[in-house]
Amino acid sequence: MKEIDLRSDTVTKPTPGMMEAIINAEVGDDVYKEDPTVNKLERKLADMFGMEEALFFPTGSMANQAAIKLHTQPADQLICDKWAHVYNYEGGGASFNSGVSCKLVDGQRGMITAAQVEENINPPDFYHSPLTTLVCLENTTNKGGGACYDFVEIKKIRKVCDEHNLGLHLDGARLFNALVATKEDPKDYGKVFDTISVCLSKGLGTPLGTVLIGNKEIMKNAMRVRKVLGGGMRQIGFMAAAGIYALDHHVERLAEDHRRASELGKTLREQDYVAEVEPVETNIVIFYLKNFSDEADFMEALKKENIRISNMGQGKLRIVTHLDYSEEMHDRFREVLRKIKL
Numbered sequence: 001m002k003e004i005d006l007r008s009d010t011v012t013k014p015t016p017g018m019m020e021a022i023i024n025a026e027v028g029d030d031v032y033k034e035d036p037t038v039n040k041l042e043r044k045l046a047d048m049f050g051m052e053e054a055l056f057f058p059t060g061s062m063a064n065q066a067a068i069k070l071h072t073q074p075a076d077q078l079i080c081d082k083w084a085h086v087y088n089y090e091g092g093g094a095s096f097n098s099g100v101s102c103k104l105v106d107g108q109r110g111m112i113t114a115a116q117v118e119e120n121i122n123p124p125d126f127y128h129s130p131l132t133t134l135v136c137l138e139n140t141t142n143k144g145g146g147a148c149y150d151f152v153e154i155k156k157i158r159k160v161c162d163e164h165n166l167g168l169h170l171d172g173a174r175l176f177n178a179l180v181a182t183k184e185d186p187k188d189y190g191k192v193f194d195t196i197s198v199c200l201s202k203g204l205g206t207p208l209g210t211v212l213i214g215n216k217e218i219m220k221n222a223m224r225v226r227k228v229l230g231g232g233m234r235q236i237g238f239m240a241a242a243g244i245y246a247l248d249h250h251v252e253r254l255a256e257d258h259r260r261a262s263e264l265g266k267t268l269r270e271q272d273y274v275a276e277v278e279p280v281e282t283n284i285v286i287f288y289l290k291n292f293s294d295e296a297d298f299m300e301a302l303k304k305e306n307i308r309i310s311n312m313g314q315g316k317l318r319i320v321t322h323l324d325y326s327e328e329m330h331d332r333f334r335e336v337l338r339k340i341k342l
């Protein structure tokens with residue numbers, strides 16, 4: 001019985017087409033900026049978002065951390081949702097790497113509003129409190145269950161940032177999921193954000209890589225910051241080739257992941273043992289059992305069927321659909337969910 005691993009969209013393996021692109025990549029030393037495939041990937045993403053520059057990083061965390069560093073000075077404060085990846089899942093990097101604190105906003109499903117941003121800006125002349133210099137948004141939201149921002153709200157946040165001289169960074173680990181789900185244009189994102197990180201190793205299915213995109217002025221020190229963080233890589237064009245392949249072949253198919261996630265949400269809602277399923281907007285399904293105490297039995301029942309999902313704690317269970325989750329697996333998983341008795 002083949003394993004069905006839905007803990008995350010990071011568990012995928014390169015497809016044969018992607019492997020071929022990797023093997024055939026033309027490479028050079030990227031620390032000298034001499035890797036033609038990395039340069040091509042960076043240009044491709046910068047152009048796609050209508051921004052001037054892009055830089056390839058090994059991980060999303062490093063790209064976000066570099067962005068925070070580029071936007072802030074030690075002792076500054078950034079504003080983000082209380083569930084933000086930059087605050088919760090990057091090992092405390094904002095304080096370690098940049099010496100900044102995070103003002104956490106009580107948003108909805110990981111998303112904050114322009115009014116909340118405005119309320120949380122410290123008065124710049126009041127030198128007792130940290131200076132607010134940056135706002136970090138996430139789209140789609142991870143802990144928020146793959147929710148997508150309303151672009152109108154993002155534009156309002158941009159306006160607040162302009163009025164208060166704040167940078168605006170987007171953690172776009174799953175930005176392509178949002179773009180596909182909402183049919184938005186990446187160029188609109190390029191216009192409102194100062195920096196955007198885009199992961200290639202989530203739904204797009206490469207082994208590694210995140211690209212940080214921004215305009216010349218803010219990206220001026222990006223290479224230096226990446227070096228300090230230990231992220232300068234050599235013949236990494238092999239992985240950039242995987243990224244180019246993913247952008248060409250794996251973006252539109254994200255809609256399939258979204259359909260399957262939505263169908264799983266529906267199946268779960270029909271089961272007696274499920275208390276609640278959060279709205280499914282993209283490839284993440286978050287749900288809760290009626291009895292918290294049944295969680296271990298539920299996970300065990302799935303394990304017997306060689307199916308893995310995530311337990312996020314506090315009753316939150318999470319399923320993430322992806323490239324390696326086939327229609328056949330999808331049918332089997334839904335069958336298993338209907339069969340479980342708790």
Ligand SMILES: *Cc1c(COP(=O)(O)O)cnc(C)c1O
Pocket residue numbers: 058059060061062064085086138141142171173174199202210
């Ligand atoms: C996965 C993810 C990242 C980056 O994670 P890495 O594992 O460091 O690549 C950043 N932000 C969000 C919202 C994510 O889901």
